[in-house]
Structures are given as structure tokens and as C-alpha cells.
Amino acid sequence: MTAPSLDDFLALSVDLTAFPETDLRGTGLAGKYLAKVRAACGDAVVTALFAAHQAARAEAAGDPAGFDRALRHRVFSDDCRGPVARNVIKLWYAGTWYALPPEWTDEFGARPAAETSTVTAASYQEGLLWPAIGANPPGAKAPGYGSWAEPPRIDDRYLKGERR
């Protein structure tokens, strides 16, 4: 079996997080996150997750609604892949790997790396939740003295036509 590739992990992560690949790579943590998922779940599970994602893409053939359905069907409602995919989302947004539920570890195996942990010291400040809410991570990525008096700089794509 070939090792799960970073490109496949990024393709999955783009769809799970709704952040473009440039931003995901821009955290500098994509490689470390993939390593964490592999260590916590094992390569067989990770490979199956990537394959399910690719199958969902193929099935939808470019139709966004169809892709949403296929992703829910093939990934999120699957007992094995669903919890892992949700964990990947939390990993990108919060920078923390959360322990998988006991039902998952009972059925698919417990690994020491599956415990709740912060991946690196940088993962808190690189969490996607901060750009998503237009704020800096408290205590890191200083935004400049007095900038807190300004409204959050929320990305246009989240405004859905609303004005700031």
C-alpha cells in the first residue's frame, strides 16, 4: 500500500474546510497534520477516507449539490470515516487533534497518538477559526496597536452579499 499523499490530504481538506489550498499550505502545517491523522488512525483508514472523498467527487461530476450529498453519504455517515473527517475539520480549525469517540476506538482500534493533543506550538495560532471570524488568535499574530477598535475584517466570501 502506498502512503497517503499530501496532495490527496489537501484536496480532501479543501472540501472539508472551505479554505483554498494556498491558505491551507500557508499554515505551514499541512504535512504535520497529515502525519498526525496517519498516526492516530492508521494508513488503512486514511487511505479509505481519501478514496471515499475522490469517489464522492467523481460521483458528483462537478455538481455542488450532488457533491454535498455524496460527501455526506460516502464520508460523514460512515461509522469509520465520518468521525475521522470531523476530526480533520476540527484539526484545521482549532489546531487540536481531539480523541476519537470510544465507539470508534472500540471498533477500529486505539492508538496512543489518537489521544487529544496539540500538534505543534504553532497549530493554535494557525487555526482556521481565526481567519474565519476575522480576528487574530489572542496572544499571537499581533494585529497592531489599536486595531481592536476596528470591526473584524471578515472575508467577503463569508458576507454572502451583506455589507460590512
Next chain:
Amino acid sequence: MIDATINSREELISYLDAALALEHATIPVYLTAYYSIHPTTNSDAAHIIRVTAVEEMLHLTLVANVLNAIGGSPSLIRPGFVPSYPTYLPDGENDFTVDLRPFSPEAVETFCKIERPRKAPEGDSRLVSTGASEPLLAASPTAEGFRFYSIGEFYEEIIEGLGRLAAEDPKLFCGDDSRQVGPEYFYSGGGDVIQVHDLASACRALSLIAEQGEGLDAGVYDSGGELAHYYRFRQLQFGRYYQKGDKGDAPSGPELDIDWDEVFKVKVSAKMSDYPAGSELAAAAADFNTEYGTFLALLTRSFNGEPDRLVEAIWYMFRLRDGFNRLMRNPLPGSDGLNAAPTFEITVPDEVVL
């Protein structure tokens, strides 16, 4: 013997405009190296480069204050203000260009050349023939085909010219005081913003620039007791800190911890043409350049009667930092495994909404 090259207010302004471009041109060079360092590694080197870059921003502000004091209008958005890297800087030998490089021995060598102490022994050898029509950052704006040995020489020429013109023209310092940037905007570096109203304050401002760069009278420290930029960078070459009493060629302080491998290997002086056309990454690089152009426009307004806007400009700098980091962590396709980096190919939008 070259005659004095500054004989009128217009000539003085053209020198100070060149000084503004010169101070700015060093900043992308230092920041590219600084942001290429992996987070939480190389803290000695990162600190040295960061403080130097921040002091270049102080120098830019000091030049703007001198320009405003004599009735000039500092512009950071005129065509050609941001050089196309690699570009020449004055060094006396016409043998090196300045690239946008990741942190590396080559980058540090360039830093030392940029900041190197003046060496012209006599006033008349301050200007040297360029021997070519290459783009130069500290070329004499008024004596065609000549440039300076070092940045210190360049400022020496300006200080002499200022003194001469001030003696001839009691109204030389006719600028509006409300255009001066005050010390409250500068933090996180050595030195202070000096407001310029007369010859004495103008000379203090320009001497601070020269001293912070290369040291005072060939000493390792400047008059504020701060290590000059040239010697700070020499520490990275020696792998050892200076301490008080040291001579330039023999630092005797603690060792520095440097790991040249803990660096994002970014493409040297990357251009937009290196990015795959139409790619997401190319759009991110173009966004950085647009943001930077808008930032320069904001600085220009700050230096033209709205000094309060510097607060906003500083917020911009922090966002540009995030833009730097994002690009440098992305591989640049087709570049043999090198990463992307800002290109600093800046076009200022015609109508900048600030």
C-alpha cells in the same frame, strides 16, 4: 574632484527622494530573509534581522520628515520607487546586486554589503564613476554617471548640502510643522523619530540614519550605544555576539545559534512570471502586491499632512506579514522544490480607496 552636487532646494529634494527610495529598497530584502525563517527557530538571527528592518522603517520616516521640513512632498507611489529585484546598491565596487533571498549565508553577505561602513578617505572621492548606465539606488540624482561609495557617504553629501543651502537661504526650512511625524508612532526598534524644524534637527535625523547603519566614526556601536547594523550582521557571519570594547573583526560575546536549514527555501527574487498563470497561488501573490501598493499609498498620505494615518499603516504591516507567511509556505510549481515569495512588482492602483 567632483563639485558639490547639491546646490539648490530642487537638487536637495531629488537627493532626499532618492534617500527615501534607498531606505525603502532595503526593507523587502530584510523581510524576505526574516519571514523565510521557520517559526520558533533561529531566534538570534530572526531578532537581528527584524530589528534592523524596523529601523529601516524609522529611517524612511526620518527622511520623510527632512523632506517635509524643506517643503518637499514625500512620495512612495511614484513610478520606479520600488526597485525591480535584483537591483544595485552603492558599494564602491559596482560588483554586487541585491536580491530577495531566503535567510542564508549569501543573504547575510548582501546585508553586510548594504550596511558597510564608508571607506572614502577624502571628501573628493565620495563620488565614484559608475562606469555604466545600470540602475543604482544611491546614484547621485544630480551628477549623472556618479554614485556613492556607501550609504554613509550618500548621507554625508546630503548633510553638507543642507548646511550650505541653509547658510544661503534662511527660509530653507519652510515646511508645515503639522506634516512632521512624531515619536509616538515608532516602537519595537532602536532610535526615535526626530521631528525636523531646522538645520540642527535635520542633521540629527540624517546622522542617526548613517550611524545606525554603519556605526559612529568607524566604531562598532552608535552614539546611542546601539550596535550598528553592519556589525549586527557580522555577528551572523562570525557566529558570535559583540560586547562592549570589542573591535570589529573580533567579537567576544556569547555564541549565536544558527541553523541555516530551518528556513523556507524560497525562489530568489521571484517574479509574477514564475507563478503558474491563472493559478490560485498566482492570485495570492498578485493580492500581496496590490495590498503592498495600497500600503505605500497610505504611507504617502501619512507623510503628506495626515500623520495619524500611520496607525492604520502599521495595521497594514501586520497583515502584510500574514501575506508573506502564507506565500512562503507554498511550493512554487516548476521551481525545483523551491517555495513562493512576494515579488514586490508593485503597481499602485490609480484610485486607491483608503
